[in-house]
Amino acid sequence: MKKKFIIVGGGAAGYFAAINAAELNSGLEVIILEGNNKVLQKVKVSGGGRCNVSHACFTPNELIEFYPRGKKELQGPFHQFMTGDTMEWFENRGVPLKIEDDNRIFPESNSSQTIIDCFLESAKNAGVILKISTRVDAIEKLDNQYLVKTNDEEFIADYLLVASGSNTKVWNMVEQLGHTLVKPVPSLFTFNIEDEILKDIPGISVPKASVKVLNSKLEEQGPLLITHWGLSGPGILKLSAWGALELFEKDYNFEIEVNWLSKKTESVLDFLKSERQQNSKKQIVLRSVFEEIPKRFWEKFIVASEIQSDSQWAQITNKQLENLAKQLTQSVFKVTGKSTFKDEFVTAGGVDLKEINFKRFESKLHPNLFFAGEVLNIDAVTGGFNFQNAWTSGWIVANSVGN
Known part of the structure; x- marks a missing residue:
């Protein structure tokens, strides 16, 4: 038998x-x-x-x-x-x-x-x-x-x-x-975020960003995807897996800092100053100077940095360029919940x-x-x-x- x-x-x-x-x-x-x-x-x-x-x-x-x-x-x-x-x-x-x-x-x-x-x-x-x-x-x-x-x-x-x-x-x-x-x-989840810089541009992705949860040791790197409800993509999903227990304890309410370029703020600022010198007569909004950042997303960073969209590069102050460099490398978002990754x-x-x-x-x-x-x-x-x-x-x- x-x-x-x-x-x-x-x-x-x-x-x-x-x-x-x-x-x-x-x-x-x-x-x-x-x-x-x-x-x-x-x-x-x-x-x-x-x-x-x-x-x-x-x-x-x-x-x-x-x-x-x-x-x-x-x-x-x-x-x-x-x-x-x-x-x-x-x-x-x-x-x-x-x-x-x-x-x-x-x-x-x-x-x-x-x-x-x-x-x-x-x-x-x-x-x-x-x-x-x-x-x-x-x-x-x-x-x-x-x-x-x-x-x-x-x-x-x-x-x-x-x-x-x-x-x-x-x-x-x-x-x-x-x-x-x-x-x-839960592990493997996306972040719910309501923020003007992410609004109305779902589907835009950035190939290599760094994300860290503020006031913790959690940090990951990878592609990010903007969704209707916030942020997703491999970088976020990896962070959610490694941080599953800690983020549960925070009841999914915490702040993250995103470096969209995975570059130092100082080097991004130097690059922006160089662009201002070389393209002084051109409108800043016409093209993204970083190939990683799609034009529609670049426009959002311009607005968030309090730069007029019709401004020429020559009209941008050092303070505005510093704001733009920080938006690109030190964006802070408030996470107010999670969503299941697909099904x-x-x-x-x-x-x-x-x-x-x-x-x-x-x-x-x-x-x-x-x-x-x-x-x-x-x-x-x-x-x-x-x-x-x-x-x-x-x-x-x-x-x-x-x-």
Whole structure:
């Protein structure tokens, strides 16, 4: 009689573990308990509907630097399965991947449905049983097994994987088994800002800005995007991930300083004085003198610096140039809340990492109880890193069950 491997939660990590466990161990009956009637919806919306599968970091020491929580714990696992293994896994199943200029990895099809279809076909071929619309109501530990009660039926699991993401109902069940849960707080979010300089120019982006949270050590660099509600882009998202706990404590009310050029104020001022000398007869508003700053945005800086838009360069005072240099390098904004990044939702929090054996992603409290993906207190910045954690943890669990 086959032993049962039950997966609670039908997310990316759960599917990856299920498929690999079924392929590696013919003596297992593998069952995914999926609470929704549509599968892999988080994969569906990820990467703007393209599924950012991973990131082109090919050494563990480099890869772990993108994880605000879980960095130390993932170093060993990444030596077992990481980016190159992920690419090979998908390509062996007829899903070619591509590395884009910013090192994010996507399917060549540019469609997350390709990844979903790959999982569903691989699961079917491996004999994985998928139970959709199956809500888990309780988990009880037996002697060396687990009783999983659902809205439909009960299952006895020889091996149990919790891969339910940030499902708080399942988290409560894990707590009842004796595990410590770190309270979830949002990670990867955009900043709500109402400021005249950002008004009416959504969609404008700056390629390399520096952002720091005032009165803290939080600082990041990267592209920024102006939105209808404030600021987004990789620079903001990285800051939100590293600052998830601190910004939660601030109730998402704080001030940031943005250096739109990532250059020193003094050097920007010198450059502006040089422009005044060389283009004295020209109107300052006619063109942005910094290629990083689009013209519509440049016009906003002119107004904010109290410079008349019809002024010629020769008419600009040193004081006005100093104001302009500060606007470009030391803009201060009041953040008054956050917004979820697109349809993606990542949390910091989950099962306390001290209670996990990361050689197997197994509970230190209960044998044959495993955790993978976002249910653990591991999260990353945007760019495919959260999925890489899902693939790595799922792979190691698959190789651990039955062994």
